[in-house]
Amino acid sequence: MKERLEELQAEALTKVEEAIYLSDLQDIRVAYLGKKGPITEVLRGMGKLSKEERPVIGELANKVREAIATELDAKKERLEKEELEKKLETETIDVTLPGRPVKVGGPHLLTSIVEEIEDLFIGMGFEVREGPEVETDYYNFEALNLPKGHPARDMQDSFYITEELLLRTHTSPVQARTMGEYQGAKPVKMICPGKVYRRDTDDATHSHQFTQVEGLYVDKNVRMSDLKGVLNQFAKQFFGEDREIRLRPSFFPFTEPSVEMDISCKVCHGHGCSVCKGTGWIEILGGGMVHPRVLEMAGYDPKEYNGFAFGMGPERIAMLKYGVDDIRHFYTNDVRFLKQYHKA
Amino acid sequence: MYVSLNWLKEYVDIGTITPEELAEKITKSGIEVEGIEYVAEQSSNVVVGYVQECEKHPNADKLNLCQVDVGEEQLQIICGAPNIAKGQKVAVAKPGAVLPGNFKIKKAKLRGVESNGMICSLQELGIEEKFVPKEYAEGIFVFPEETEVGADALALLNLHDAILELGLTPNRSDALSMLGVAYEVGAILDVPVRLPKEEVNVSSEIAADYVSVKVDTELNPYYGAFVIKDIQIGPSPLWMRNYLIAAGIRPINNVVDITNYVLLEYGQPLHAFDYDQFGSNEIVVRRAKDGEQMVTLDGQERTLKSSHLVITNGTIPTAMAGVMGGANSEVSNQTKTVLLEAAYFDPAAVRTASKDHGLRSESSSRFEKGVDPNRVKKAGQRACQLLSQYANGTVLSGVVEFDQLDKSAATIEIDSTEVNNRLGTEIDNDEIGDILRKLEFEFKQNGNLFSITIPTRRQDITIFEDMVEEIARIFGYDNLPYTLPQGASQAGGLTERQQLKRDVKNYLQGAGLMETITYSLTSKERAELLISPEVKGKVDSPVQLAMPMSEEHSTLRLSILPELLASMSYNSARKQTNIGYYEVGTVFLSDETTISKQPEERLRVSGALTGDWITHPWQQEKKAVDFFVVKGIVEGLLEKLNLTATYKQAKMDGLHPGRTAQILIKDVAVGFIGQVHPSLQDSFDLKDTYVFDLDLEFIFTIHENEPSFAKIPRYPSISRDIALVVDEHVHAGDVKATILKAGGELIKEVQVFDVYQGEHLETGKKSLAFNILYLDPERTLKDEEVEKSYQAILDAVKKAHQAQLRA
Numbered sequence A: 001m002k003e004r005l006e007e008l009q010a011e012a013l014t015k016v017e018e019a020i021y022l023s024d025l026q027d028i029r030v031a032y033l034g035k036k037g038p039i040t041e042v043l044r045g046m047g048k049l050s051k052e053e054r055p056v057i058g059e060l061a062n063k064v065r066e067a068i069a070t071e072l073d074a075k076k077e078r079l080e081k082e083e084l085e086k087k088l089e090t091e092t093i094d095v096t097l098p099g100r101p102v103k104v105g106g107p108h109l110l111t112s113i114v115e116e117i118e119d120l121f122i123g124m125g126f127e128v129r130e131g132p133e134v135e136t137d138y139y140n141f142e143a144l145n146l147p148k149g150h151p152a153r154d155m156q157d158s159f160y161i162t163e164e165l166l167l168r169t170h171t172s173p174v175q176a177r178t179m180g181e182y183q184g185a186k187p188v189k190m191i192c193p194g195k196v197y198r199r200d201t202d203d204a205t206h207s208h209q210f211t212q213v214e215g216l217y218v219d220k221n222v223r224m225s226d227l228k229g230v231l232n233q234f235a236k237q238f239f240g241e242d243r244e245i246r247l248r249p250s251f252f253p254f255t256e257p258s259v260e261m262d263i264s265c266k267v268c269h270g271h272g273c274s275v276c277k278g279t280g281w282i283e284i285l286g287g288g289m290v291h292p293r294v295l296e297m298a299g300y301d302p303k304e305y306n307g308f309a310f311g312m313g314p315e316r317i318a319m320l321k322y323g324v325d326d327i328r329h330f331y332t333n334d335v336r337f338l339k340q341y342h343k344a
Numbered sequence B: 001m002y003v004s005l006n007w008l009k010e011y012v013d014i015g016t017i018t019p020e021e022l023a024e025k026i027t028k029s030g031i032e033v034e035g036i037e038y039v040a041e042q043s044s045n046v047v048v049g050y051v052q053e054c055e056k057h058p059n060a061d062k063l064n065l066c067q068v069d070v071g072e073e074q075l076q077i078i079c080g081a082p083n084i085a086k087g088q089k090v091a092v093a094k095p096g097a098v099l100p101g102n103f104k105i106k107k108a109k110l111r112g113v114e115s116n117g118m119i120c121s122l123q124e125l126g127i128e129e130k131f132v133p134k135e136y137a138e139g140i141f142v143f144p145e146e147t148e149v150g151a152d153a154l155a156l157l158n159l160h161d162a163i164l165e166l167g168l169t170p171n172r173s174d175a176l177s178m179l180g181v182a183y184e185v186g187a188i189l190d191v192p193v194r195l196p197k198e199e200v201n202v203s204s205e206i207a208a209d210y211v212s213v214k215v216d217t218e219l220n221p222y223y224g225a226f227v228i229k230d231i232q233i234g235p236s237p238l239w240m241r242n243y244l245i246a247a248g249i250r251p252i253n254n255v256v257d258i259t260n261y262v263l264l265e266y267g268q269p270l271h272a273f274d275y276d277q278f279g280s281n282e283i284v285v286r287r288a289k290d291g292e293q294m295v296t297l298d299g300q301e302r303t304l305k306s307s308h309l310v311i312t313n314g315t316i317p318t319a320m321a322g323v324m325g326g327a328n329s330e331v332s333n334q335t336k337t338v339l340l341e342a343a344y345f346d347p348a349a350v351r352t353a354s355k356d357h358g359l360r361s362e363s364s365s366r367f368e369k370g371v372d373p374n375r376v377k378k379a380g381q382r383a384c385q386l387l388s389q390y391a392n393g394t395v396l397s398g399v400v401e402f403d404q405l406d407k408s409a410a411t412i413e414i415d416s417t418e419v420n421n422r423l424g425t426e427i428d429n430d431e432i433g434d435i436l437r438k439l440e441f442e443f444k445q446n447g448n449l450f451s452i453t454i455p456t457r458r459q460d461i462t463i464f465e466d467m468v469e470e471i472a473r474i475f476g477y478d479n480l481p482y483t484l485p486q487g488a489s490q491a492g493g494l495t496e497r498q499q500l501k502r503d504v505k506n507y508l509q510g511a512g513l514m515e516t517i518t519y520s521l522t523s524k525e526r527a528e529l530l531i532s533p534e535v536k537g538k539v540d541s542p543v544q545l546a547m548p549m550s551e552e553h554s555t556l557r558l559s560i561l562p563e564l565l566a567s568m569s570y571n572s573a574r575k576q577t578n579i580g581y582y583e584v585g586t587v588f589l590s591d592e593t594t595i596s597k598q599p600e601e602r603l604r605v606s607g608a609l610t611g612d613w614i615t616h617p618w619q620q621e622k623k624a625v626d627f628f629v630v631k632g633i634v635e636g637l638l639e640k641l642n643l644t645a646t647y648k649q650a651k652m653d654g655l656h657p658g659r660t661a662q663i664l665i666k667d668v669a670v671g672f673i674g675q676v677h678p679s680l681q682d683s684f685d686l687k688d689t690y691v692f693d694l695d696l697e698f699i700f701t702i703h704e705n706e707p708s709f710a711k712i713p714r715y716p717s718i719s720r721d722i723a724l725v726v727d728e729h730v731h732a733g734d735v736k737a738t739i740l741k742a743g744g745e746l747i748k749e750v751q752v753f754d755v756y757q758g759e760h761l762e763t764g765k766k767s768l769a770f771n772i773l774y775l776d777p778e779r780t781l782k783d784e785e786v787e788k789s790y791q792a793i794l795d796a797v798k799k800a801h802q803a804q805l806r807a
């Protein structure tokens, strides 16, 4: 009997070995381990054996069963895996085909720049203020020390609607309005971004509509060195730590002293190149100490309060930072132009 | 202002500094040097030649064959200039010479005859045509007889000079003169200024016997008249012509050139009349009469107003004061006696006249900024001196004048501590004194107190702050320290409205739209298009500019959409046909027919979409933009803002009559969605285009501030579907409203999931299928409750919409 069992084991294992399909394994299982299978048959004949032989053969029969079952399971697992692999193989796709495009929009380059400037100054404790685009002559000019007939009004020829109303030529009226609102009673720390309008014929460097961001800081004991410090901090954060600034005297009716700020040229680091017209510097903004007349008209006592103001043009900054060569691009809204700066 | 460095050196010793270094210093001290011009930078080898012989070219009518003595040698040169003649001294570019534009002169054969060089015109030497004296404009330049043969012609023409181009800010009119620039450079380099002398020998005859001066207006506080006899009109000296050309003024004749020279030197405009043509011996300055006429030097007939100031001979105008002289008394080649005017005219009056007549002259641009009251008479005297020297003039004794001009200098007191406090510096008193000395400002010092006499040439310095700037710029802005404000710090931040504006933009960008910025000024025609009903209701007509530069940008927008469509049109012309745009911006509402107050500015958001929204060709997936793509974007936006809107079928000008929805929030009209009307689309050359437009101003005011914390439900929801057959004109939105109303508070959400029309349905009917979601956040729902609600819904839709349950 022992021989018979060993023979059966060898036979079954060979069949398992040769099996190709999962169904073959099931057949083998039924054939050898089933209730009508040869091992069961052998065990049925155990009654003829001696007392001593019985447990030995029983144990052997169980071992044979186990060996066949283990091998069946192992083979099953193997075949199943192969089958899955075959199935997956048939599901192969061409991964080089393009994906389904996701519709992505994005901000206008000017918005990105304005928001970046806003966020930098917010970080320095400034609030953001807005004001009307159609302004009164008073707020646009007179409150800024530009009385009627002042020669500096020529610097910014304007679009008038009536004699007293015009499209604002700068965002400075927002400064006058904010100071007026605070009634000379508390410090002002604000920036005001917005659209402004001037009587210019649109060409590569002029636009009848453009953007400005202006800042105002009014408090007791404000120094011109504070203006220099704040603008330096802004320039380094916005344009990069390696950039230097320099201030030059200039003139604006609403500031005294007045400054123009240059930053060192990114291309040549101050040595002079075609981008900076050989000077090593690029003009970036204007500003100065708020003129006492402006403070006075807004209700601030210039003996007690003083401050600084500055203004810059995001178009110009964008043109310098991203090499935009024509200001009209900002307003033509060519899809290809807009898209180019969505990651900017 | 163009400043010849050679000319400048006559007043101030600039030492060995290079033009570039000087320019840098000037710029950093406050006057921007916008450029440096070297006329003859590349030129060389041009000498003075004497034309010994000049004959017709044997083979060409228009050419001359010249033998020219250039000092060391004699050259045969062929010249085509019509004014070439034997005996002239001319500029000769020798073989090997280089002229502007890198033009190299070589030996050549012209029509068979050898030519060894070129006789030059001023243009060929690099001088702009408009500055070339008229007599040489068509030909070569001729040097004065006494010029040395073989000398460097470029030097004689002052072409080795460097010319600084100053970009002057309106306050620095003092630098509209060579003397003013000399003071500036003197302060920068710490060298003194040498002033010209105005002395002149005068005749025993007295000017007052020749002319009287009467001023009938407060707008002319000083008028001085000089009389110069025996004038011989001719060219001015070469050096003077050179300087005028460098400054950008064309030489005319000695009298005119001298008045221009003094204008540039002193910054004081002068005017020379022909005494014999003046028409009387009485000068009367007065306001013009309204409608009075005169012909100015440029031959133009001018109609005057009482705001303009005129010089008259007692009867008729002979000059428009400070702006331009009259043709009737103009200096000509026949002039023998010159009546010279040196005056101070009211800046605003000159500005008005110059503006009204569109005449901005070298004179008016100086008068309108205010000239130095102490230089007016001196400038007249300087001109007399030069007329005597270079026009053979005999200067009559005395100046006939009217003088009520305040020539006093202002005094400004400064405390050095206050100056330092303002600047954030520690400049000591000695250094402040030194700066004032460099500026040539007189002052008295008492400890920290400086009492400064402001020279009248510096009309721009009137208050403490002006002096602070003056000290700071000579001290050097570079030397100011970097500090940060000492005031109490505050937290900066965006207001809720500003944050919402950013949120709206971010949402729309996330939804696939690109932000645009278009012009607020549009054409009158476009301003009438696609105005949202709630805007239209508040507006009389679009706001117009008083004097637009073009019709295209003449009117303030009432809707962002027309310019947005124009931008799309620009793109579609460039084969960019799949576009999704949005813009957030202001529109301008006025309810007035004649504008008297600022229009209301309301923030709106508009979008326009056209072409394909999704294209994924190899999977055959392609979806064109349609109404519901746009509506989905709008719904998402409002959901983000915690707002619920209703959409009402509407008709609007410019939109498809069957594909337009008005948007209402809390029963207030806030905008619309729609397809652009095909005929409007055509006018923009666009294919199917869908737009939306919303009143952000209103939305921001009612937007629910508190975010509603929708808790994750802890109890299960129950879902029911209902399919209804209704008339095809019944709106799904209305049915949904009925369901919500009838179904009770347990309904969490109602969604349309199927719309069907066609087979198995009666003609004129459609089937609408809704999914109704029931939820009670506090407990588990019972089936009976849901069943009850469902029945109520069925009854209600039957009643309201004659709806039948679909079999």
Ligand SMILES: [Zn+2]
Binding pocket: A265, A266, A267, A268, A269, A270, A271, A272, A273, A274, A275, A276, A277, A278, A280, A281
């Ligand atoms: Zn550079």
